[in-house]
Amino acid sequence: MTNEELQNKIASINNSLEFTEEASEFLNITVNKDDLHKLCTDLKSDTDLSFDYLFCMTGIDYGKELGVIYHLESIKYRHQIVVKVKTEDRENPVLDSVTDVWKTAEFNEMEIFDFFGVKFNNHPNLKRLFLTPDWNGFPLRKDYVDVDNIVIK
């Protein structure tokens, strides 16, 4: 499907989504964080879309908000989209886990928790993936103060 067809199809599933193609080769979908899990389940189970391959999962700090970016692909049709979700809560950011939809999200969500402090509901084993458990702060956030001078400026 082309990006336009994908947009029409996905808009028929959930009409509260924001679509944009600006400055990206993929169709970008921004979803409300409460609708995230429902949308992901639908994107995977719909026979015309069948987004069964989560090929990249990125945490990002937009400054004000924290976000997670899901790159999805369909093995059958080979079309790709990007789903974005944001949360404004920097103290206690919580999103729904998608490990039950794509198992590969397990380590990726642990990585995002490690670097950005985003917690995931219903994750089987949420803990820091790379850093030690007693690490202070979340290093890939833009407001992280690198007291130990780990990354030399």
Next chain:
Amino acid sequence: MTKDKITNDSFKTQEYFVNMGPQHPATHGVLRLILTIDGEIIKNIEPDLGYIHRSIEKMCERDSYQQIVHLTDRMDYLSSHINNHAVCLTVEKSLELEVTDRVKVIRTIIDELTRIASHTLWWGVMGMDVGALTTYFLAFRDREMINDIFEETCGARLTMNYNIPGGLMNDIHPNFIKRVKEFLVHFRKKLPEYDSLLTNNVIFQKRTKGVGILSYKDAISYGVSGPVARGSGYSSDVRKIHSYAAYDKVNFDEVLFTEGDTLSRYKVRIAEMWESMKIIEQLIDNIPEGDISVPTKAVIKLPKGEFYQKVETARGELGVYINSTGTKNPYRMKFRSPGLSNLNALNQMVVGGKIGDLVATMASLDIVVPDIDR
């Protein structure tokens, strides 16, 4: 006392934890696995990562795009050229820079040489992990020839840094074509030895056949890629699906085996070495004339936006995500490493199996820890 009573009262069984690594030779570097075992049966596996974490993604936010290229060959050091290639492709894509055909062909040849070098090393280590020490020496004999070619052309044997955004650092060495051809003649004779020595060995077959099975459906759900995915019959070759460089100009087959066990993952890599040789043979006599690089500005500033590029490394799909705000550094850079997803599926493959099979299964994943830890 009846016989039953003795078993119940005197022999209490319980699950316990065993550490494998971080210094275990079969964990290929510094991976620590926490095993929950009941007798010899594995109940659960929890990898403990981060022993070699260097915060490469954080460093990228500080560095210029030319500098980032040099960081990436420290991730999967056995596919260093392909990692560099991935970053250069992403930068070129965002700048809408079209490199010359000469660059594309040379990059493809070296990518495939890197793949053969990586697979030969894996083959040697795989044999050693299951107890055949000879394979290690044979593999290094053949890999040495490729490293010599790299040394002549790039000046380095492992972390090559031959790619730059816009092309190549310098032209190929005058001996390059001759030596690659010599290698191909040599390796066509030697690769059948790999089969006669290890693949057809009865002990090896028994250690790998039906061991560590990953089903087609699980392979997709776990997002595995590369030979691990193709061993489960899941077509995932980025070179075919989202073709880049000169891969659309050459004929080669995507190797697929459907059993999903350790042996089929092994066979995929052996067959891939034949395919890589096929690709190199088609290109080596047809390197077009042309410039080796398109000039770029000394300070590369990417336009505002998000850019993504995936390539096929020896281990699977490497993705590079750049979020740029229009400055000389990326706002956020993410590497989708093939090893992390492949390791994620390890639990699925080995739980319920014997602890001895774990080593064979892990060897068939071909893990490079710096690629996982980044």
